[in-house]
Amino acid sequence: MPNQPVPDPPFAEGTGLPWDVSVTDAVAAIAAARARHGDTFAVHSGPDRYLFTFSPAGVESFYGLPEDKASKGVADYLMLRRKLPDEIFDGRRILPGTLFRRDDVSGYLANLNRALDETTAELGSTGTVDVFDLTRRLGHRMGLASWAGPGSAHGEAFEQLVRAFDILDGSDAFVHPDAMAAVAASGKRAERAALDVVVGIVADAVCRRTDGQSLFDRIVDAWRDELGEKRIRGIAFDVALIHIASMSNLAAALGWAVVDLVEHPTYADRVAAGDAELAQRCALESIRLAQRSIMSRAVLSPVELDTGDVSYQVPPGWTIATLLPLLNASAATGLAHWDPDRWTRHRLADEKSLPSPMLVTAFGHGRHSCPAQPFSLSAMTAAMTHLCSRYRLTPGWATHPRPVPAQIGGVARADGPCMLSYRQPLT
Numbered sequence: 001m002p003n004q005p006v007p008d009p010p011f012a013e014g015t016g017l018p019w020d021v022s023v024t025d026a027v028a029a030i031a032a033a034r035a036r037h038g039d040t041f042a043v044h045s046g047p048d049r050y051l052f053t054f055s056p057a058g059v060e061s062f063y064g065l066p067e068d069k070a071s072k073g074v075a076d077y078l079m080l081r082r083k084l085p086d087e088i089f090d091g092r093r094i095l096p097g098t099l100f101r102r103d104d105v106s107g108y109l110a111n112l113n114r115a116l117d118e119t120t121a122e123l124g125s126t127g128t129v130d131v132f133d134l135t136r137r138l139g140h141r142m143g144l145a146s147w148a149g150p151g152s153a154h155g156e157a158f159e160q161l162v163r164a165f166d167i168l169d170g171s172d173a174f175v176h177p178d179a180m181a182a183v184a185a186s187g188k189r190a191e192r193a194a195l196d197v198v199v200g201i202v203a204d205a206v207c208r209r210t211d212g213q214s215l216f217d218r219i220v221d222a223w224r225d226e227l228g229e230k231r232i233r234g235i236a237f238d239v240a241l242i243h244i245a246s247m248s249n250l251a252a253a254l255g256w257a258v259v260d261l262v263e264h265p266t267y268a269d270r271v272a273a274g275d276a277e278l279a280q281r282c283a284l285e286s287i288r289l290a291q292r293s294i295m296s297r298a299v300l301s302p303v304e305l306d307t308g309d310v311s312y313q314v315p316p317g318w319t320i321a322t323l324l325p326l327l328n329a330s331a332a333t334g335l336a337h338w339d340p341d342r343w344t345r346h347r348l349a350d351e352k353s354l355p356s357p358m359l360v361t362a363f364g365h366g367r368h369s370c371p372a373q374p375f376s377l378s379a380m381t382a383a384m385t386h387l388c389s390r391y392r393l394t395p396g397w398a399t400h401p402r403p404v405p406a407q408i409g410g411v412a413r414a415d416g417p418c419m420l421s422y423r424q425p426l427t
């Protein structure tokens with residue numbers, strides 16, 4: 001049993017997180033605890049101990065925590081291992097954080113443009129499609145072409161990888177936390193079988209490879225000192241973890257950006273006409289409102305969290321956390337509605353109205369902020385412009401789609417189908 005923080009924080013009795021107890025709306029449960037106990041409080045959930053903070057000083061202190069004492073890497077691992085087999089984390093040589101060298105990004109964007117053309121061919125000139133299915137398939141196609149080797153983004157290999165990665169989706173750990181007990185009970189059998197499919201297809205890609213400078217080539221090169229099965233599984237697991245990381249947020253974020261644009265046709269027209277700067281602001285605004293992220297740091301050695309009124313010494317074994325959906329839309333008045341004009345480039349124009357600029361974010365603050373932000377915004381801009389300029393888009397929903405209520409982490413997934421009708425104008 002871990003020690004307590006000093007001094008004792010208020011304790012939100014009866015509040016649990018959805019991995020451990022049945023919770024209808026995970027974000028609402030933490031909001032209720034905050035309403036009862038104030039901006040900083042402790043939650044005991046199953047075997048875990050959390051110190052949540054929402055005060056301006058607390059959130060600033062959170063983003064400044066040193067990785068060696070309060071680790072985001074360890075917190076992410078503890079979250080993802082609820083879903084993914086342990087072997088996928090062992091001995092990785094090329095990690096998702098190394099994806100975004102300047103030359104890499106131009107390659108990914110070229111693959112995105114090809115994936116957009118293939119999407120147009122698949123869609124045909126008129127029809128109906130689920131927005132989030134569309135953006136997810138696009139993300140798979142762009143990502144697999146970028147880092148899974150030759151042949152992985154086409155034909156039967158692509159379809160098999162899509163099915164495998166839909167099973168191996170690490171974001172299930174926070175999108176459907178209530179399903180993790182069943183995953184544990186199954187011994188992750190389905191996930192292991194899916195990983196074997198990935199290994200088989202990546203093995204073929206290694207055989208087809210010609211030397212180059214792509215991310216896939218760098219991964220293959222990192223395993224050149226190994227032979228046979230060990231080499232192939234090492235390469236395939238690197239590819240798998242990178243692809244799983246890329247699936248966490250980007251496709252869902254693009255889905256919400258499309259949803260918001262079709263609900264605001266004047267902005268959609270301007271994006272269709274090529275206003276890329278506006279498209280980026282629309283993307284940031286949609287992400288801000290769709291954020292369901294729990295930001296967490298696993299305490300490895302005693303660390304201080306200054307929450308303004310009180311400074312806590314937090315012992316190892318605790319997790320320090322904050323929750324973006326309880327800040328992003330309410331840290332100042334007027335933040336509840338979608339308005340891309342509140343952004344100046346990547347910052348809120350009216351940051352001074354916030355008690356701290358760190359209370360609102362799309363891609364995080366400080367040392368762990370998202371290394372994929374420039375790439376993600378460019379990719380979203382290209383995709384939004386492509387879709388809005390080629391099709392007349394009509395929403396099939398009558399009210400703004402709702403997020404999955406149990407979700408606690410990442411960008412929201414929609415709780416149900418979001419059907420979109422599309423039609424290419426006659427030329």
Ligand code: HEM
Binds near residue numbers: 072249295371411
């Ligand atoms: C619109 C899409 C995306 C959004 C909204 C987003 C959001 C975020 C946020 C909020 C954080 C900070 C989390 C924290 O401080 O605890 C983060 C970190 C990170 N993101 Fe993204 N992300 C996106 C796309 C991606 C993509 C495509 C990748 C590719 C694999 C990626 C890789 C990472 C990595 C590796 C980190 C950790 C950085 C570190 O620990 O230093 N992200 N992201």
